[in-house]
Amino acid sequence: MNVEGKKALVFGGTSGIGLATAKQLAKLGANVVAISRTPDRARDLPPGVTLKACDVRAGDAVAALCAESAPYDILVGAATGGERATGPFLGMDMDGYKRCFDKLWGYANCVRYGTEHLAKDGCIVLVSGAPARRSRPGQIALSSVGGAVEAFARGIAPEIAPRRINVVSPGVINTPMFGPAGPERDAIADKRCADHLIPRAGTADEVAQAILFLIQNDFVTGTTVDVDGGWLLT
Numbered sequence: 001m002n003v004e005g006k007k008a009l010v011f012g013g014t015s016g017i018g019l020a021t022a023k024q025l026a027k028l029g030a031n032v033v034a035i036s037r038t039p040d041r042a043r044d045l046p047p048g049v050t051l052k053a054c055d056v057r058a059g060d061a062v063a064a065l066c067a068e069s070a071p072y073d074i075l076v077g078a079a080t081g082g083e084r085a086t087g088p089f090l091g092m093d094m095d096g097y098k099r100c101f102d103k104l105w106g107y108a109n110c111v112r113y114g115t116e117h118l119a120k121d122g123c124i125v126l127v128s129g130a131p132a133r134r135s136r137p138g139q140i141a142l143s144s145v146g147g148a149v150e151a152f153a154r155g156i157a158p159e160i161a162p163r164r165i166n167v168v169s170p171g172v173i174n175t176p177m178f179g180p181a182g183p184e185r186d187a188i189a190d191k192r193c194a195d196h197l198i199p200r201a202g203t204a205d206e207v208a209q210a211i212l213f214l215i216q217n218d219f220v221t222g223t224t225v226d227v228d229g230g231w232l233l234t
């Protein structure tokens with residue numbers, strides 16, 4: 001797909017990976033709607049990016065936003081959705097474990113209500129996470145959710161064809177998910193990667209590049225691209 005002149009909805013497009021994706025799409029000439037609960041916090045938006053407010057957990061709100069934005073060619077799901085639950089499963093607060101799945105429910109809403117207005121040659125990209133296929137101690141909730149996202153995309157791909165759907169699985173990426181920008185966040189993110197094949201945190205732009213690849217390459221569907229600095233081999 002040549003994204004020039006195409007319309008894209010980027011859920012979670014006001015921060016981190018989603019914002020980097022919105023900027024890269026706009027740079028290539030796409031008309032981008034960046035969506036989150038508090039979009040006004042987004043800064044330094046280039047021309048071609050407009051903001052809308054929506055909580056991806058609210059199915060009716062997602063359906064209304066997709067209907068009013070239709071038609072469009074690209075849908076990216078990068079909203080964290082809710083809280084991240086970490087720690088050993090046998091000590092886990094089960095409500096926290098369930099809330100971690102807000103990410104999946106948000107993506108499911110975006111695909112359920114977003115696909116009907118998506119161009120026949122359009123595509124969807126979701127973001128999972130490296131624990132999906134290699135969980136480290138304390139990451140069982142993240143692993144469960146990420147694995148569900150990847151299985152969801154593989155499973156739904158035949159149903160929505162000829163539209164395409166793919167997933168990008170990031171490793172540790174230095175974004176506002178780890179707090180405000182600054183040396184403290186840099187140190188936290190890099191420390192987590194000290195034993196990786198590429199011993200540093202990734203950038204939101206590096207993940208966005210993979211999202212752009214999956215949007216632009218019309219021969220890819222139902223798969224996951226890892227952008228993880230070698231997490232799976234570490």
Ligand SMILES: NC(=O)c1ccc[n+]([C@@H]2O[C@H](COP(=O)([O-])OP(=O)(O)OC[C@H]3O[C@@H](n4cnc5c(N)ncnc54)[C@H](OP(=O)(O)O)[C@@H]3O)[C@@H](O)[C@H]2O)c1
Pocket residue numbers: 011012013014015016017018035036037038039041054055056057078079080081082103106127128129130169170171172173174175176177178
């Ligand atoms: N950073 C990493 O190391 C990493 C690693 C693996 C996977 N991931 C995944 O990558 C995706 C993007 O993460 P990120 O690092 O870019 O995080 P981020 O910088 O915190 O951005 C998250 C975005 O999601 C939006 N959002 C969160 N909950 C929402 C909701 N309920 N409804 C609508 N929008 C919502 C946020 O805006 P509002 O708060 O205004 O709603 C924000 O725009 C997430 O799925 C995350 O799990 C990240």
